[in-house]
Amino acid sequence: MNEVIMVTGGAGFLGSHLCDKLVEQGRDVLCVDNFFTGTKQNIRHLLSSDRFELLRHDVTFPLYVEVRQIYNLACPASPVHYQHDPVQTTKTSVHGAINMLGLAKRLRARILQASTSEVYGDPSMHPQREEYWGNVNPIGIRSCYDEGKRCAETLFFDYHRQHRLPIKVLRIFNTYGPRMHPSDGRVVSNFIVQALRGQDITVFGDGQQTRSFCFVDDMVRAFVLMMDSSSEITGPINVGNPVEFTMLELAEKVLKKVGGKSKICFKPLPGDDPRQRQPDISRAKTSLGWSPTVTLDQGLEPTIAYFRKLLEA
């Protein structure tokens, strides 16, 4: 019998690409989502596959299903969405982790946590290595997400130490690609949508703050490599593209590729916005043999094409 793999948050941006990959590999997939930020559109093409099942469920409530592996991705990822209902965001990370870890413990299933570079907060170490404990504001407007994800990591490692649960923790850095939410305020989708609509491109601060951007295909490859890695590899492991760009450079690239008449305009920086974010991916390279292969120029093409089609529809 083919053993079922569960993907929570499977109708979201990263989750839907992960479901695609797993189904493509001939695995049976149970996608669990409450459609807070995910959409049926993202997984509609999979509904006709015998290998794919969809369950509407909120991970803050317990779930009893028989699965072999759990990818825990459920959680709104963009500030606009996670700040919309911050209490629910913390519950999704913390209660969601408790429920999924409890299920994994009962089934002795492998469980992977989609953690985040936000656990480093506004880092004083650059680039960020996994040993760095972070610089996180516990009471700010991003804290529901950052501290929720930190607590989820704590729970994963306590389940591992206390119950010998096979865990995998990935710290994901900025990832972009087709199926990002068009109005979630994340910088890549924001710039593309603004440029396609002929609106001015909004750069916060002086635009000199840097980010690194990983294309979704590279990220999904890291997920599967991590889940299938030997059991002593628990992480945390940073995954992302270490090549840095300033926000101004990104805006200029997008403008050039989209064309049109948009101009760049500057607005004040929002609260707790980190100046720099860049992963040290040495651990991913040595433990998983993983490094990103898609450049920003390559990845922007299909992403722009996706949004162009979406906005035309």
Ligand SMILES: NC(=O)c1ccc[n+]([C@@H]2O[C@H](COP(=O)([O-])OP(=O)(O)OC[C@H]3O[C@@H](n4cnc5c(N)ncnc54)[C@H](O)[C@@H]3O)[C@@H](O)[C@H]2O)c1
């Ligand atoms: N995309 C990135 O750059 C990035 C970076 C770091 C971490 N991550 C993490 O990766 C995961 C996926 O992110 P994404 O970019 O695909 O975001 P997304 O918002 O597109 O996907 C999240 C999915 O989780 C679902 N969800 C939210 N709350 C839920 C709940 N209580 N119960 C069930 N489903 C719920 C949403 O409906 C959505 O389908 C998240 O955990 C996020 O924190 C993403």
